[in-house]
Amino acid sequence: MAGLQYGIIGCGMMGQEHLRNIALLQDASVIAIYEPDAGMRALAAEAVPTAKMVASIEELLAVEAVNCLLIASPNYLHLEQLEKIAAIRPLPVLVEKPLFTDPADAPRLAALRATYPAPIWVAMEYRYMPPVARMIEQADEATGGIRMLTIREHRFPFLEKVGDWNRFNRNTGGTLVEKCCHFFDLMRHILKSDPVRVMASGGQSMNHVDEVYDGNRSDIWDNAYVIVDFASGARAMLELCMFAEGARYQEEISAVGPAGKIECLVPGPGRFWPEHLGEPPIAQVIVSPRDPKGPHVVEIPVDPQLLEAGDHNGSTFYQHQRFQKAVKGAQPVEVALDDGWWAVAMGLAAQKSAETGQAVTFPLPFSPKAS
Structure with a gap:
C-alpha cells in the first residue's frame, strides 16, 4: 500500500x-x-x-x-x-x-x-503519552502485580468548542464519558481485566454554572471521584478536578502491588504554563520498591516538535504511527471497537452511579458481548 x-x-x-x-x-x-x-x-x-x-x-x-x-x-x-x-x-x-x-x-x-x-x-x-507508556511497560515488574491503581487529573475547565456543543451532557455523554473514557480505557489496559462494579460521586461545582445557550443552562460536570472493582481483584480510582489549572502536573498515575509502587507525572499543555515560571515541567516516572526502600526518578522528555504539535504530550503523533502500521497490515489494531465500548460503558456506569448514589454492576443491560 x-x-x-x-x-x-x-x-x-x-x-x-x-x-x-x-x-x-x-x-x-x-x-x-x-x-x-x-x-x-x-x-x-x-x-x-x-x-x-x-x-x-x-x-x-x-x-x-x-x-x-x-x-x-x-x-x-x-x-x-x-x-x-x-x-x-x-x-x-x-x-x-x-x-x-x-x-x-x-x-x-x-x-x-x-x-x-x-x-x-x-x-x-493517553495510552501513547511517553511517560504513561513507560509506566505501563514497567508496571508489572515494579509492583509485582498491581492491586491498586489511581489516576488523578487536575486540570483546566473544558475549552470552548464550535457551537458550544461540549457544554451539555446530551451531546457529550457526560463528563465521565467525554473526558474520562481515556482513563477508564487506561484502567482496563493497565490491569488487563474488565470491571465488575463502579461507584461514583460527581457534579458541577465551579465551571459553566452561569452559562446559558439558547435558553438552556450548561449541565456538564467539573469534578468526580470514581472507584472501580475489577474481575482480577484489583481496584482503581479516578479523581477528576477541572478547576485545578494551577497544578504543576496535570495527570498523576500510580500503581501499587506487593513489590512496590510505580507512578508517572504528566504536565499539561505547555501553552498554558505561565511564562514567569520559566520552562514547563518535564514528565517523570518514579519507581519506589518496598525493599530496598527508595524512589528512583527518571525524567521522560518529549520531542519539542511533538509538544508544539498538540496538547497531549506527543501521544497523538505516536498513535498515528501505530494506526499507519495497522492500515498497512504491519500490526493489529491496538484500540478496537470493544475497547471503545468498554471505555464508554464505564463512563456511563459512573455517571449513573453518581446520579443515583448506587453502585452499578456489570454486565450492563447493553452488554459488551453485543458491541
Whole structure:
C-alpha cells in the first residue's frame, strides 16, 4: 500500500491537532477535509492548503485518492458517521473518543462491528503519552502485580468548542464519558481485566454554572471521584478536578502491588504554563520498591516538535504511527471497537452511579458481548 492519504471529518480543536501531527508523519498526507464550520474550515485550509475542501461526507468519500479516514467531529456524531462510511465506502478509520454516547446505540455498534471490513481504531491518546507508556511497560515488574491503581487529573475547565456543543451532557455523554473514557480505557489496559462494579460521586461545582445557550443552562460536570472493582481483584480510582489549572502536573498515575509502587507525572499543555515560571515541567516516572526502600526518578522528555504539535504530550503523533502500521497490515489494531465500548460503558456506569448514589454492576443491560 502507498502512503496514507487521509480524509478528515471534523477540523475543530482536536482535528487541528491531528492535522499538525499527520504533517509530521512519513508517507502520510491530508488530501480532503469536511468541516462545516466556516472558521475552522479556514484554519484547516491554512494548515493544509493542498487539501480539497468538501461539503459532505459523501463528497469526501468520492475523492478516490483518499485511503483512510479520521473522525474528529462532536461526540454524538461519531457512530452515525461511521455507519454512513460503512454504507458508502468502508475505509480504515481512526475515530476520536468517545465511540458513542447513548446506551441505546449498542445494537448499532454491534452491527457495525460484525460487518465492517476495514480497521477501525478508537483514539485513546493517553495510552501513547511517553511517560504513561513507560509506566505501563514497567508496571508489572515494579509492583509485582498491581492491586491498586489511581489516576488523578487536575486540570483546566473544558475549552470552548464550535457551537458550544461540549457544554451539555446530551451531546457529550457526560463528563465521565467525554473526558474520562481515556482513563477508564487506561484502567482496563493497565490491569488487563474488565470491571465488575463502579461507584461514583460527581457534579458541577465551579465551571459553566452561569452559562446559558439558547435558553438552556450548561449541565456538564467539573469534578468526580470514581472507584472501580475489577474481575482480577484489583481496584482503581479516578479523581477528576477541572478547576485545578494551577497544578504543576496535570495527570498523576500510580500503581501499587506487593513489590512496590510505580507512578508517572504528566504536565499539561505547555501553552498554558505561565511564562514567569520559566520552562514547563518535564514528565517523570518514579519507581519506589518496598525493599530496598527508595524512589528512583527518571525524567521522560518529549520531542519539542511533538509538544508544539498538540496538547497531549506527543501521544497523538505516536498513535498515528501505530494506526499507519495497522492500515498497512504491519500490526493489529491496538484500540478496537470493544475497547471503545468498554471505555464508554464505564463512563456511563459512573455517571449513573453518581446520579443515583448506587453502585452499578456489570454486565450492563447493553452488554459488551453485543458491541
